[in-house]
Amino acid sequence: MATVATPAAQRHLDRLERIWAEREGLTGWLTTTDHKRIGLLYLFASLAFFAAGGVEALLIRTQLLVPNAGVLSPDAYNEVFTMHGVTMVFLFVIPISIGAFGNYLVPLMIGARDMAFPRMNALSFWLFLGSGLFMYVGLFLGNGPDAGWFDYVPLASKQFTPSSGIDFYALGLIFNGVSTTAASINFIVTIFKLRAPGMSLNRMPLFCYAFLAVSFALVFALPPLTAALSFLELDRRLGFHFYDVASGGDPLLWQHLFWIFGHPEVYIIILPAFGIATSIIPTFVRRKMVAFPLVALAEILVAFIGFGVWAHHMFAVGLATITTIYFAAASLIIVIPSGIQLFAWITTIFTGTPRFKTPLLFILGFIVFFIMGGLTGIMFAAIPFDQQTTDTYFVVAHFHFVIFGAAVFPILGGFYYWFPKVTGRMYHEGVGKLSFWLTFAGTAVTFFPMHIVGLLGMPRRQYTYPPDLGWSFLNFLESIGSYVLGAGLVLIVANLAVSLLRGERVGNDPWGGDTLEWSATSPPPAYNYPVIPRVTSPYAMWDRDDRQADARRLERGELTLERGHETPASTVLDAEWDEILEMPSHSWMPVLLAAALAAVFTMLLLGHWVTAGAFSAVAALVLFGWHMQEPQEA
């Protein structure tokens, strides 16, 4: 692709620049509906929450460095590990995967100019930010949630936890759920309708399959959580009896509802990582992914079967075996799609020509940790084994390997991979490799000993442990590991921050990438593509003829869609071009609606029901105002 535009091409580029110009300053950012800007907003907000969750983790590990340490009181410890879990799951890993990576990259990968619902995209971000601040206000008021990230009743009931921390948790998560549901709907419609003409389902990048699977999973997984949390609040605030046995309720109802959400949630956490891995591997081994249809299917299967395994979190609560056996069966079979992906990735790497740059190193680390975490996961599918190790550190080891080792490593690799695209500069490769090794070693040393200490009987969520049980050395080691891990993460941030200012400038495609975003400039212009790309395979950038045809179309002003904020809409299965859509641009409505909803949730927290109702009416008015301006009127 020519880097210097001819006069004819330049005229089209100028017109598109003018049409899609982003407003400057704070107003510009508050009213933006551009998916790339929203992706960056999500990125920085989630990183701030990652730092908070990381501090919480270091506090936990410091408290457990030696027996009977006095760093945190038991009550403070309960708040810290609860907020660590809630922050990492709801305020870091999901928003950064879906909100940051998904938002920035999905439209680019499918050859579109924005998401299907740009204003709702902005709304998702502001709602997410609001929900995170909402929950942290509770913590700062000394009233953080303290019943664990899965908040079991009866502990979380009014009788046993009268303080409002649980209400911050319940209302905050419902609030957060609205954000994530809106984002999921946006991704599904975008991936279904806005793909470039020619990008039929079998030509869609695997990254998009992962995001399609994640979004569908969220649409169906969040409502059970909302129901569980709503029942909890009704019990706590209005004296209902969903969960108390004396009046006909059942504490196990909470467990079922929570885990019907909670298990799909953990696959939701890891699926974007699969998507990132399947983007990085072909690029750095210069080979197409082995068994493409099976890998695409595996991504969807993991999400789908994931809905049928929830009671494996309840193998020790007294359910009849004729009930739990359904979940043991599904938990065993769900390994197969994950296995398919692992074999595909490993075969692709072995039969390709790898370049061991930092992004690929993080993916290799991911594969190692995913295998480990996956193996311990299968062990839990065996009911008798699970009944022995549930609620011990063996579980903590398993889920940190899969959440941190397997879900976060591709995110870290993804930072390095797409850093040149987003910033137009290259990071420092030597420091990148060092940051990988520190993070890898830190992760291994922190979480591997937890398997052993768990089998030795150390329960989870204990604020301290006695010195004579043989757990001391292992805990000490884990805590040292966590400091090394922290150093690795700090080094990653430092590398990227310095490279942002002083890194070597790069062009469109420093890696020889396989997907469409590498054809845009670095960073991409507001309109992403001057010419809507025509696609004939899932590796659009490696189809040189197609990309050269795009360049010729720019000359002729064909498929430039420059009569307004335009993007094409296609049919779902085969991406036949169907119509041209006009997209909305800057709007105050998303941030206003988010503020109104934040007020509703705050009033519910405070028990001012009528005022909450009033703010709901305000929200309804804002929503009406939102629809007053039709896209063509913008």
Add this chain to the structure above:
Amino acid sequence: MNGVTRSSEATSAIAAAYAERRRRAMPSGVWGVALLVATEAALFGTVLASYYYLRFDAARWPPAGIEPPDVALPLALTGALVLTSVPVLLATVAARRAQVGSARGLLLLALLVQAGYLAVQILLFKRDLGVFSPRDTAYGSIYFTLLGLHHLHVVVGLLLELGLLVKLLGGLTNYRVIGVRAVAIYWYFVNFMAVLVVLTQLSPSL
């Protein structure tokens, strides 16, 4: 450009009808509401499943001291609500054929019947609250929560129709035709759920 419509430019009823006919796939707005329906259906499914879960746990349902619900009036009301799917459907047909007046009239008719349904349901809800409380038993808790959730969806549906009618005062555009289709899908869902909810509500008496 090979015959693809710029559908947003369809700002008159006739142009909007033309854009509708040319379109081969469901527009984004319709997909969006379909997914909203999917997530709300999952929410209702969860609450309904919770009803049966609590019921399987109980030796007596309703518990001692609470009468099983009356059947006739709730069923009749639900029947009336379900029938409003007809004017709603006809409104979408009218909108797609550029018949603004008919679309408005049919939506208004549906809205009035639905509002009447809601008014009577609220009276029944208050009457039930006078007889047994959600704060006494799990039966009461799930009974009133299930009904309340459904009524909330009816309220939202009425507001959607109201908003749509206000927009339709200014005529039809491509955006508003899709709006009519979207609100219609929402109402088909509410009406379908009404059947499941009332059957569950009345299940001890059936």
Add this chain to the structure above:
Amino acid sequence: MSSFRLWFGVLGAPVAWTVQHVSGFAFTIAGCGEVGTVWDVPVNLLTAIATAAGAATAVLAELSAIHVFRATRGAGEAEPPASRIHFLSVVGLTVGPLFLAMILMSGLSSIFLTDCVQG
């Protein structure tokens, strides 16, 4: 190419498993709850019916997917819809055995285990 054959081949087995899984689980909850003693839910009979129906549907779906796969052989690199149909048939043919396995594993085990005790 019959659209029904394709979509049944892709979705038949997952839907069969979903129905068998949810209903099977529900039968055990009903059978082992208070209501089980009041209504006398025939858990094993219902489980057997659900498992047999689910398994049969999954097998038929697999056969359907195999049929479409054979009919579109060689269309892997063609223009859509042929390549897309072939791609979906590969999907269908892979899911069939997985869901059938889950249906049989859970259904048969549930029938042969002792009722209402935690093992």
